[in-house]
Amino acid sequence: MNSADLPDQSLILEVVVGFLYPFMLMLGFFIIVNGHHTPGGGFQGGSILAALFIARYIIFPVHDMNSERMHVFQRVFLALILITPMLLLFTGFIHRNPEYRSLYLLIMNVLIGLQVGLELGVAVLRFAFFEGVGKTWRL
Amino acid sequence: MRTLLSGLLVLAMFILVIHVSHLHAEAHEPTLFQYVTNNYESDCHTTNAVTAILLNYRMYDTMFEVLILLTAIIGMKQFLPSPDELTPDHRWRKKG
Numbered sequence: 657m658n659s660a661d662l663p664d665q666s667l668i669l670e671v672v673v674g675f676l677y678p679f680m681l682m683l684g685f686f687i688i689v690n691g692h693h694t695p696g697g698g699f700q701g702g703s704i705l706a707a708l709f710i711a712r713y714i715i716f717p718v719h720d721m722n723s724e725r726m727h728v729f730q731r732v733f734l735a736l737i738l739i740t741p742m743l744l745l746f747t748g749f750i751h752r753n754p755e756y757r758s759l760y761l762l763i764m765n766v767l768i769g770l771q772v773g774l775e776l777g778v779a780v781l782r783f784a785f786f787e788g789v790g791k792t793w794r795l
Numbered sequence: 796m797r798t799l800l801s802g803l804l805v806l807a808m809f810i811l812v813i814h815v816s817h818l819h820a821e822a823h824e825p826t827l828f829q830y831v832t833n834n835y836e837s838d839c840h841t842t843n844a845v846t847a848i849l850l851n852y853r854m855y856d857t858m859f860e861v862l863i864l865l866t867a868i869i870g871m872k873q874f875l876p877s878p879d880e881l882t883p884d885h886r887w888r889k890k891g
Contacts, residue, residue: 691843691846692839692841692842692843692846692847692850693841693842693843694843695843695845696843697843697845697846697849727868727872730865730868731865734861734862734865737858737861738858738861741850741854741858745851745854746854754840757839757840757841758840758841760850761839761840761841761846761850761851764850765846765850768857768861771861771864772861772864775864775865775868778868778872779867779868779871782871782872782875783871783875
């Protein structure tokens with residue numbers, strides 16, 4: 657299936673979402689990376705990253721992303737989320753080396769953000785395409 | 796009639812439980828609140844108290860919260876077919 661088979665999409669929507677796309681990406685990573693100094697964090701930034709999948713689906717509803725592979729990546733990040741505090745926090749490493757505390761928070765925020773983003777992305781794609789490709793809504 | 800009676804029973808039990816728990820309500824000293832608000836910057840080197848609680852004081856909570864998300868996705872993948880698993884007339888494709 658290529659883009660010629662798709663129903664006509666609103667030009668306003670395409671242009672606006674295409675313009676906002678990099679800004680959404682930037683905002684998501686900004687919220688994740690600054691999670692330990694400003695309001696926000698991994699969960700919030702990850703949700704914004706998942707909004708990228710929704711935006712892409714709205715303007716270009718083609719089922720070309722492998723949600724199985726996304727799920728594999730998401731499980732890898734989940735394992736890292738479980739392993740990192742076990743190695744760093746629960747062993748007392750962070751307590752003995754206070755200079756690594758900010759780094760630990762940054763790593764955890766990035767891992768949680770990517771994991772939540774991929775996870776919500778898998779959910780959105782699965783719901784969006786479960787009736788098959790080509791059944792899209794139009795504005 | 797039975798529906799009404801059982802509804803009334805449920806409502807009465809609800810009010811009873813709320814009342815009993817209200818009788819034994821105790822005002823706790825805000826020890827933990829004061830500790831966290833006073834010490835989170837020196838403990839965790841962060842200016843965001845929510846991050847300090849999520850990723851330092853309550854790390855177990857965050858870990859299992861993330862696991863709950865995974866459980867939700869696994870259940871969804873189990874019950875929602877992907878387009879590859881469906882025939883064009885929206886039936887399950889036979890395996891193998």
